[in-house]
Every structure is written in structure tokens, then in C-alpha cells.
Amino acid sequence: MSGSGYGADVAIASAFAEMAPEERVRWRVADVPNRPSPAERNLDIPFPFGWFPALLSSELKLGQVKPLRYFGRDLVAWRGHDGMARMLDAHCRHLGAHMGYGGRVSGNHLDCPFHAWRYDGEGVVHEIPYAEQIPQSLRKPCERQWPVVEANRLIWFWFHPLGEAPMWEVEVFPETSDPRWTDYDIFEWRVFGSLQNMAENAVDVAHFQFVHGTATFPTSEMIWDGFRRTSIIEAGLDTPGGRKPIRIEARMNGPGQTATRFSGVAETLLVAAVTPVEKDEVRVRFCFTQPKEQADPLAQMVAQGFIHEVCRQLDQDKVIWDRQRYLPRPIICDGDGPILRFRKYYSQFYVDETPERHAAAS
Numbered sequence: 001m002s003g004s005g006y007g008a009d010v011a012i013a014s015a016f017a018e019m020a021p022e023e024r025v026r027w028r029v030a031d032v033p034n035r036p037s038p039a040e041r042n043l044d045i046p047f048p049f050g051w052f053p054a055l056l057s058s059e060l061k062l063g064q065v066k067p068l069r070y071f072g073r074d075l076v077a078w079r080g081h082d083g084m085a086r087m088l089d090a091h092c093r094h095l096g097a098h099m100g101y102g103g104r105v106s107g108n109h110l111d112c113p114f115h116a117w118r119y120d121g122e123g124v125v126h127e128i129p130y131a132e133q134i135p136q137s138l139r140k141p142c143e144r145q146w147p148v149v150e151a152n153r154l155i156w157f158w159f160h161p162l163g164e165a166p167m168w169e170v171e172v173f174p175e176t177s178d179p180r181w182t183d184y185d186i187f188e189w190r191v192f193g194s195l196q197n198m199a200e201n202a203v204d205v206a207h208f209q210f211v212h213g214t215a216t217f218p219t220s221e222m223i224w225d226g227f228r229r230t231s232i233i234e235a236g237l238d239t240p241g242g243r244k245p246i247r248i249e250a251r252m253n254g255p256g257q258t259a260t261r262f263s264g265v266a267e268t269l270l271v272a273a274v275t276p277v278e279k280d281e282v283r284v285r286f287c288f289t290q291p292k293e294q295a296d297p298l299a300q301m302v303a304q305g306f307i308h309e310v311c312r313q314l315d316q317d318k319v320i321w322d323r324q325r326y327l328p329r330p331i332i333c334d335g336d337g338p339i340l341r342f343r344k345y346y347s348q349f350y351v352d353e354t355p356e357r358h359a360a361a362s
């Protein structure tokens, strides 16, 4: 791949040149007004299934209730006094109150703020304080279940459009429970686009030059393994101490769990919390952790440089993603990277595939 013609001053990079750092932080989560409808951008397609992050573990304290909005649905999460996080559809089965606003935790159950019906984590009503009898249908779990697990300092929930049970497990990264690694350094965005388009970016090798201004893109080894996808890049990094080997291992465990391990000169783990809110909105939080004792000042500098570079690239990609359409039948040329292979991998996470999408993926 030629690196000529595009340096750091690519068109999108220059859009940020005038922005103060605080302004950029605000820009990352600001609304993009006057967007065309999801249908017009061809984003009105089913959501993929998988495990997705809902909250940081630290955001849901014992006995706390939080309203959530993901996958175009209102949800409620709470943490019982047994320490377990639970999630339900937000609207009460009685008269439809949103239980995320004013709901209260009682033991491990959730009391609706309107008439205090008491729910367990499967949506079974255990108590109606003013009634002698609980109607039969309320003694059964809700049809829509939200399995929840906690791992990597995050609360994960399983989403499946037809409500099917989890098909794989959340991958656990040992660094996240190692006290020698730092608390997460968190960066946040709202991306007004499709989750699939965002994920595809990692294999879209040609855009690195034009959007990110990177002169060359090191070749990576890609492993496609069922629900998992791994790419490994081994490259050299020029440092004041000479050229040093680095390794970047990026992992996808379904559409909702991605993580990147950066190692060699310095260690950094990026755990990405990327969850659809609506058909055209994705909540993104990049959580970085590093060893508290990075080997030396050079390693510190390289690790900080990695974080800075990842965030810079996300800012640039966001400009594209916020306005991008989803094209089920893209026209691909040589040099584009394994985009069609990626689509084939990704298509396994949709239950409601149209013939066009299968054609595009095969």
C-alpha cells in the first residue's frame, strides 16, 4: 500500500484542528441534528444478538436502580442486596409505570414506584401490598428475559431479537481483576450509525490512510473462529530508544464484546463497551487499563500515546459513521481488505437475514 500523498493533514483531521480539548469531549457525545431517518440510511435492519455492556459495575451500587435505554427499548437495572445485578423491561406489567424512575430495591427484588408491585429478576411478581391474591399470569416469568453477568468491571446483558438464551459466554480478561492494573481510564462517544459499520472499520484497511493519515497499514493475521474473530499485528515502533517490537491483538467475541491488547514496549488493555441505543445510535465507552507500574518512562509514554491514538482515530471515524449508510451489497475492490469475509462472519449474528444480506456476505 502506498503511503504517499496523505500525512497527518487528512481532511477529517483538519476538522478537529481548531477544537479545544474540552470542546472535543463535548463534541463526542453531542447530538448530530437533522439526521435522515434510519430507514433512509438503510439502518432499519434487525439488531445482531450477543452479550453487550450495559453499565460499568461501579455505576450500579448495592440497592441502586438505574433506567437504561438500549436496542430501542426502555430497561431497568438494579443491584440486589446479594450483590447481583438484574435487568427487566422497564415498564411495569400492571399499569405501565417506568420502574427505572422511582423504583426501589427491596432485598433482591424491585418495587414499582406506582403501586409497589414487587418483581424478581425474571419478572415474577412476588407481592402486591394491597391485594389478597396475585393474578396467575404474574407468577410466571416475563416472556422477555435479560440474562446478566458481571465481568471485566462491567455489567453485561444478553440481547437476542427473539429472546433466545445465551449461546456463548462473555470472555473474561484477567487484567481487569488484577489489583496491579489501573482503574479504567474512560472515553465516551455517541455514534449515530450502525454497529456493523463500526465493527467493519477494523478490517477496512484502505481507510486508515485517508481517514487516519497513517502512512502504511501493517499486515495482520486474522483468525475467524466461530463467534470469535482475532487479528494480530506484529510491528515495529520507532522510539527514542530505537525501533522496538510491538504486538496488537484485537478480539471480537460476538458483536458486543471487543477488546484490544497492546503489548511489547508497553502494556495496555482496551475493553470496549459498545452497545446500540437505537437503530441509528450506539453508545461507546472505551475503557483502558494499564499496569500501575509500567516498566519505565518510555513504556508510560508509549502507553499514553496508544490511548491518544485510539481516541483520535475514533473521533475521525465518527465523522464518517454519523452519516454513513448501510449498503447490503457494497462494491469492493482489491486492496479493500477482508470486508466481505468480515460480513460473512458478522451475518451469523442476525436471525432475520434477507436474501440481499446473505448474498452480500457470501
Ligand code: FES
Binding pocket: 092, 093, 094, 095, 096, 097, 112, 113, 114, 115, 116, 117
Ligand atoms: S404500574 Fe407498577 S405497580 Fe402499578
Ligand SMILES: [Fe+2]
Binding pocket: 201, 207, 211, 212, 313, 317
Ligand atoms: Fe478507523
